[in-house]
Amino acid sequence: MATSAVPAPEEQSVSSFPNPPGLLYKFYTDENVRAGLAPKPPPPAKGSYHMYGAPFDTEDAMIRSLEDQGIQRLYPQNHDKRAELKKLNRSILVCFLELLDVLINNPASPARNQKIADLRILFINMHHLINEFRPHQARETLRVIMERQKKQREDMITQVQRATEKARGILKECSETLSQITSSLPPAEGAVGGGAGGRKEEPMDTSQAVGAAGGRLVDDSVHLLTDLQDAELCTLIDSLISGTPP
Numbered sequence: 443m444a445t446s447a448v449p450a451p452e453e454q455s456v457s458s459f460p461n462p463p464g465l466l467y468k469f470y471t472d473e474n475v476r477a478g479l480a481p482k483p484p485p486p487a488k489g490s491y492h493m494y495g496a497p498f499d500t501e502d503a504m505i506r507s508l509e510d511q512g513i514q515r516l517y518p519q520n521h522d523k524r525a526e527l528k529k530l531n532r533s534i535l536v537c538f539l540e541l542l543d544v545l546i547n548n549p550a551s552p553a554r555n556q557k558i559a560d561l562r563i564l565f566i567n568m569h570h571l572i573n574e575f576r577p578h579q580a581r582e583t584l585r586v587i588m589e590r591q592k593k594q595r596e597d598m599i600t601q602v603q604r605a606t607e608k609a610r611g612i613l614k615e616c617s618e619t620l621s622q623i624t625s626s627l628p629p630a631e632g633a634v635g636g637g638a639g640g641r642k643e644e645p646m647d648t649s650q651a652v653g654a655a656g657g658r659l660v661d662d663s664v665h666l667l668t669d670l671q672d673a674e675l676c677t678l679i680d681s682l683i684s685g686t687p688p
Contacts, residue, residue: 469481487500488500489501504576504577505570505573505574505576508566508567508570513563513566513567513570514563515567516530516533516563516564516567517529517530517567517571523571523574523575526571527568527571527572530564530567530568530571531568533564534561534564534565534568537557537560537561537564538561540557541554541557541558541561544557
């Protein structure tokens with residue numbers, strides 16, 4: 443009696459990597475964003491989780507100790523990082539030469555696996571020591587960034603001060619020129635009668651006209667200086683935001 447074969451259940455493969463961006467950006471179109479249909483970002487992970495097949499916990503320290511990871515510590519708790527790194531480097535070289543000697547003389551010897559395990563522990567200890575420099579590296583990187591921003595601000599302040607001094611010099615020259623023009627003008631004549639009905643025309647005060655023109659010139663120069671300062675400050679802010687020098 444023939445029996446029909448029962449099909450085996452299909453295995454579902456799970457990718458350890460997220461979907462390509464081509465499958466995600468389509469959800470964030472302008473229409474979806476305006477309508478509130480775009481998916482919201484996932485909440486921050488809390489507690490324990492797995493990443494690339496390794497378990498992690500959000501409550502763990504930034505740099506976990508070797509004991510917490512179940513790895514043998516090859517250097518004391520209170521140590522000089524540079525000296526211990528040099529020791530580990532020499533130990534790795536010696537262990538590697540011993541491994542080569544075992545592979546040449548007796549490749550099937552169980553000492554080969556032991557040397558490989560020793561190399562693994564040595565490299566993990568060295569890597570852990572290097573990671574202890576990360577906080578120091580972060581502080582130094584932050585210090586360099588702040589010094590660069592300080593230098594950019596100082597340069598921008600110097601440029602603004604130079605522009606201010608130049609504008610003040612221009613205003614001073616304008617004021618002196620206006621004073622010379624005013625002093626060289628002839629005195630105003632007396633009232634002159636004439637016109638229909640015996641109306642008297644007031645003489646034009648040339649000094650007041652020149653003074654008004656000079657005041658307008660000063661105001662225009664001040665506005666120009668203000669615009670220059672605003673433009674320089676905007677350039678400074680844009681450069682600080684983008685991280686590029688002005």
